[in-house]
Amino acid sequence: MRILVVDDELIIRKGIIKLLETLYQAGASLDEARNGEEAMQKVAEHKPDLIITDIQMPIMNGLELIGALRNAYPDIEWVILTGYAEFAYVQQALRHQVADYLLKPVTQENLNEVISKVLLKDPAKWTSRMDMASISIIKDIVTSLVKAVISENVPELDSALDKWRIYCQEQEFPLIQIKQMMGYVQLLFRSELFLNIKLSAPDESSAINQSSMSIEELLDKWRDYLLAQMAAVADNRAPRNKRIVDDVLLYIEQNYHDPGLGLSVLADRTGVTTAYLSKIFREVMRKPITQYIGEFRLEQARRLLKEDETAKINAIAEQCGFQDYPYFSKVFKKFFGISPLEFREKNR
Structure with missing residues (x-):
C-alpha cells in the first residue's frame, strides 16, 4: 500500500x-x-x-x-x-x-x-492481483477471525484457519503467493478489528511471512499471532468490564428500593446488552445479577429491622424493593434462617 x-x-x-x-x-x-x-x-x-x-x-x-x-x-x-x-x-x-x-x-x-x-470500503481494491474467488474467501475468513478474536472463541478461530488452509491446498497456491495473500488478510483483519473494538493489532505480517518455510508453519504462526490478539482483547476488556460492574453496583446501592430495578434497567444504563451485562457480572461477582440484587435488598432489610424498631415490617419490605410481603418473609427466612418477625424480636 x-x-x-x-x-x-x-x-x-x-x-x-x-x-x-x-x-x-x-x-x-x-x-x-x-x-x-x-x-x-x-x-x-x-x-x-x-x-x-x-x-x-x-x-x-x-x-x-x-x-x-x-x-x-x-x-x-x-x-x-x-x-x-x-x-x-x-x-x-x-x-x-x-x-x-x-x-x-x-x-x-x-x-x-x-x-x-x-480499506474496508472496497477490499477488492487492495487485493487487485487476486481473482474474485480468493478475494471473497479472504473477506469471509477475515470476518470469521475478527468475530472469533472478539468473542474469545478458539474453536471458531481454528475453524476459520482450517477453512483457509483447505482452500489454499485445493487451489495449489505456491507458498510465496499464500504469503502475499496473508499480507492482505492482516491488512483487512487489523482494519476490521479496530473498527469493531478500537483496538490496534500490531502489524507482524512481514516477520511471520519471512520466517515461515511451509504453509503449515505459516498458518501455525498466524494462529499464535491471533491467539495473542485474543489475549490482548481480553486484557483490554477486563478493566472496562470492571468499570461497568462497579457502576452497576453503585446504582444498585442507590436504587435498591425501586421494585423495577433489574437486568434490563441496568443494561440500558450502562449501554450494553442484557446478555453481555449478565455475562460480565457473573465473571466479576461470581453470581447472577438478579441474585446479587435480591441479597443486597435482604441485607438492607435486616439492617433496617435492627436499626428502626418502630417501622412496620411490611413498610421495610417495600422500602427495600419488595412489593409482596409474603414473598419477602419467605425469602428472608430462607436466606437468614429466621423470619423477619423473629429477627426483630431477637434483636430488641
Whole structure:
C-alpha cells in the first residue's frame, strides 16, 4: 500500500508520517510532499493508492490538487486534512468523492479509524492481483477471525484457519503467493478489528511471512499471532468490564428500593446488552445479577429491622424493593434462617 502525505507544515507532515509508521510497521510505502505541485510529481512517479492532503497550501491547494488528479487517477483514494475553521471546505471536497477527512490535530485513533474505513470500503481494491474467488474467501475468513478474536472463541478461530488452509491446498497456491495473500488478510483483519473494538493489532505480517518455510508453519504462526490478539482483547476488556460492574453496583446501592430495578434497567444504563451485562457480572461477582440484587435488598432489610424498631415490617419490605410481603418473609427466612418477625424480636 502506497500512501502520500501532502502538507506545507513540516511538523504536521512528519507527525502524520510517524502515526502511519506506527500503524504500519511493515507493508506500506510512505512518501510526502510540501504542496500540490510537488504532490503532482510524486503521483506521476509512484502512483500512490491513498493521498492524505491538507486543504490550505501555497502554490496549489488540496482541492485544486484533487481536481487536477481525479480524472487521470480515478483509483486513488483521498483523505483531506482540515481544521474547524476550514470545515466548510469539507463539503467541496466531498463533491470530489473524497473518502473521508481528518480534523487537526490528527490523533492515532482518528487516523486508524479513517484508514480502516478506506480499506474496508472496497477490499477488492487492495487485493487487485487476486481473482474474485480468493478475494471473497479472504473477506469471509477475515470476518470469521475478527468475530472469533472478539468473542474469545478458539474453536471458531481454528475453524476459520482450517477453512483457509483447505482452500489454499485445493487451489495449489505456491507458498510465496499464500504469503502475499496473508499480507492482505492482516491488512483487512487489523482494519476490521479496530473498527469493531478500537483496538490496534500490531502489524507482524512481514516477520511471520519471512520466517515461515511451509504453509503449515505459516498458518501455525498466524494462529499464535491471533491467539495473542485474543489475549490482548481480553486484557483490554477486563478493566472496562470492571468499570461497568462497579457502576452497576453503585446504582444498585442507590436504587435498591425501586421494585423495577433489574437486568434490563441496568443494561440500558450502562449501554450494553442484557446478555453481555449478565455475562460480565457473573465473571466479576461470581453470581447472577438478579441474585446479587435480591441479597443486597435482604441485607438492607435486616439492617433496617435492627436499626428502626418502630417501622412496620411490611413498610421495610417495600422500602427495600419488595412489593409482596409474603414473598419477602419467605425469602428472608430462607436466606437468614429466621423470619423477619423473629429477627426483630431477637434483636430488641
